[in-house]
Amino acid sequence: MTAVFLGIPTAPPGVGHLRGDRSFPDAARDALRDGQLRANLGHATSTIRAKRAAVVGEVPDWAELRQAGKAIKAATMARLDEHLLELETRVTERGGTVHWARDAAEANRIVTELVRATGADEVVKVKSMATQEIGLNEALEAAGIAALETDLAELIVQLGEDRPSHILVPAIHKNRAEIREIFARTIPGVDPSLTDEPRRLAMAARAHLRERFLRARVAISGANFAVADTGTLAVVESEGNGRMCLTLPDTLITVMGIEKVVPTWRDLEVFLQLLPRSSTGERMNPYTSLWAGVTPGDGPQEFHLVLLDNGRTAVLADEIGREALHCIRCSACLNVCPVYERTGGHAYGSVYPGPIGAVLSPQLTGVEDNASLPYASSLCGACYDVCPVAIDIPSILVHLRAEHVEAQQRRTPEAAAFRALARAMSHPRLWRLAQRAAGLGRFLARGRPTMPASLPPPASAWTRSRDLPTPPRETFTAAWAREHGS
Amino acid sequence: MSARDEVLSRIRTALGDRRPVPDVPRDHRTTDDRPPDELLDLLTERVEDYRATVLRCPPDAVTPAVVAALDTGLGAGVGAGWDPASVVVAPGVPDAWRPDGVATDDGRPAVGLAAFAASVTGVAVAIAETGTLVLDGSPLCGRRALSLLPDCLVCVVEAGQVVGEVPEGLGRLDPVAPLTMVSGPSATSDIELQRVEGVHGPRTLVVVLVA
Numbered sequence: 001m002t003a004v005f006l007g008i009p010t011a012p013p014g015v016g017h018l019r020g021d022r023s024f025p026d027a028a029r030d031a032l033r034d035g036q037l038r039a040n041l042g043h044a045t046s047t048i049r050a051k052r053a054a055v056v057g058e059v060p061d062w063a064e065l066r067q068a069g070k071a072i073k074a075a076t077m078a079r080l081d082e083h084l085l086e087l088e089t090r091v092t093e094r095g096g097t098v099h100w101a102r103d104a105a106e107a108n109r110i111v112t113e114l115v116r117a118t119g120a121d122e123v124v125k126v127k128s129m130a131t132q133e134i135g136l137n138e139a140l141e142a143a144g145i146a147a148l149e150t151d152l153a154e155l156i157v158q159l160g161e162d163r164p165s166h167i168l169v170p171a172i173h174k175n176r177a178e179i180r181e182i183f184a185r186t187i188p189g190v191d192p193s194l195t196d197e198p199r200r201l202a203m204a205a206r207a208h209l210r211e212r213f214l215r216a217r218v219a220i221s222g223a224n225f226a227v228a229d230t231g232t233l234a235v236v237e238s239e240g241n242g243r244m245c246l247t248l249p250d251t252l253i254t255v256m257g258i259e260k261v262v263p264t265w266r267d268l269e270v271f272l273q274l275l276p277r278s279s280t281g282e283r284m285n286p287y288t289s290l291w292a293g294v295t296p297g298d299g300p301q302e303f304h305l306v307l308l309d310n311g312r313t314a315v316l317a318d319e320i321g322r323e324a325l326h327c328i329r330c331s332a333c334l335n336v337c338p339v340y341e342r343t344g345g346h347a348y349g350s351v352y353p354g355p356i357g358a359v360l361s362p363q364l365t366g367v368e369d370n371a372s373l374p375y376a377s378s379l380c381g382a383c384y385d386v387c388p389v390a391i392d393i394p395s396i397l398v399h400l401r402a403e404h405v406e407a408q409q410r411r412t413p414e415a416a417a418f419r420a421l422a423r424a425m426s427h428p429r430l431w432r433l434a435q436r437a438a439g440l441g442r443f444l445a446r447g448r449p450t451m452p453a454s455l456p457p458p459a460s461a462w463t464r465s466r467d468l469p470t471p472p473r474e475t476f477t478a479a480w481a482r483e484h485g486s
Numbered sequence: 487m488s489a490r491d492e493v494l495s496r497i498r499t500a501l502g503d504r505r506p507v508p509d510v511p512r513d514h515r516t517t518d519d520r521p522p523d524e525l526l527d528l529l530t531e532r533v534e535d536y537r538a539t540v541l542r543c544p545p546d547a548v549t550p551a552v553v554a555a556l557d558t559g560l561g562a563g564v565g566a567g568w569d570p571a572s573v574v575v576a577p578g579v580p581d582a583w584r585p586d587g588v589a590t591d592d593g594r595p596a597v598g599l600a601a602f603a604a605s606v607t608g609v610a611v612a613i614a615e616t617g618t619l620v621l622d623g624s625p626l627c628g629r630r631a632l633s634l635l636p637d638c639l640v641c642v643v644e645a646g647q648v649v650g651e652v653p654e655g656l657g658r659l660d661p662v663a664p665l666t667m668v669s670g671p672s673a674t675s676d677i678e679l680q681r682v683e684g685v686h687g688p689r690t691l692v693v694v695l696v697a
Contacts, residue, residue, distance in 0.1 A: 067511055068514055240688075265656070272667075314500070
């Protein structure tokens, strides 16, 4: 059963950042030509892979935690409506206000109106995938409200007028020298002797943001988790910019995808172990803030929670694809993906790049709006192995490919090729003829192990970006017949 | 139809016939039977791994240890390295922990706490396995801004507050209290995924372990 058939809308076009303006292969081709980008990504992902492996390896019950995480998410989805209603009740009891948003445009409208009501024309923001997804900063800007990103990597992206390329480290595609250049160019009054030492760069960000935190009246955050039975929200971070935003302003607005709810307080004991080790490769991230509604005398005295659908219910309608909603945004799958490591995040077009993005983005938008993403994978399965909640990403990719193929009106060259292959493979005489014909390719290879890249079409569609091995001197069936008799 | 009703109705449509909720296996560790001394050593090792400092002291000598912690964070010597008036303590911190002359959080507007160089608080619980201190907004821990704005944070942990694993730690907390889990000084890994300590939160964390 699909969402389209059930009449559940996907995330609307024209707002937010779930769709690229080019297909993945087109965008990837340009990215692959950028040697600096590939060097930056290779360096960063290999660093984080080693750290993650070390801190996951020291947990004796990692497999049990992973199974618990997977099961908690599946159980949550099975009664998602009930958990959201309980969350709403608890947050409201504790002095918060809960808003519901059907899609990105509605969420942007709600947040803009809430900020306007405070009279503020500037907000500080905690890094949040949900607000990136809906294009909240652009919506606020259009309403004359400046949104200041306070996470270091988000700040780098914002100051560089760039786009994020990683879920956890949005500026992973920039190295220290490039970051130094952005800071020197864009931060007013920055020390001209600023070097590219990471510590100096972090201090420059601290100095730039300190006064803004102290004067901020409104903050906007996402949420990593929301506990239904207590009304507790959780934000996991490192720098303290999150704590600044969640603690100092008078008004806090949290935008959260509806799939982030967990049923009970006890469930956090699982995710607060899985998430830090999988994302930054730390035993625990420096700061986790947990709050329920409003606490008199401590923190914002006005709290709004915006619950966002924007295509999530359409994902939920797909019994295989809904597992993508279990994602806790750790980004471990990006760091191990051989495709992501080479193309970087921009090639995926959506704010959700990498393996999880390749299954999440096409489902949120409808597969036809991100049709190339389910193919942006070699199906090697490394993403599944590291996923802390065991999302079977390769199976969902295959499922989405099938959905895309079935949606085609006209037969594709690939479908014609596979039809011909099926016919050849089911007729022994045809198969032997085809193998003999393929053997002729050896002449083109001139003794090299792979065929030349400049083959004529349709073979060029394959050889343009991949190696095609030279056919062997003798086929397996011929060798078998020679050694054992037919 | 309101957005609320529509989103709920979409969820119900998406789920179709409500199948039984799958069981959740909880076979992970929820307790730690290592002896208390071992847990204190583990907590020390894990906190120091975040490049924070741990000072141990007996229960009758907490104040000298807090002074030593402030020496570590602010430069040695009262008067020379630091001014007691630049140190603020949470309102519930016992007198037996307070160095002479330090200020108490008087409930001024939160941003006013940025004027202090260091703050001293207790904790609600400490988790050895991950080197995590949890502050719960009680008088002993202070409001959240108190452990955030001064650049040096001194936390006093009593031996009985130390548990082994994350589940034991969360089990001791009030889920509706304003909670902050602190694991080392503030840090970032945003530049080439290399950890750098000290961004917006306190750049120095010193733990006084009373045991």
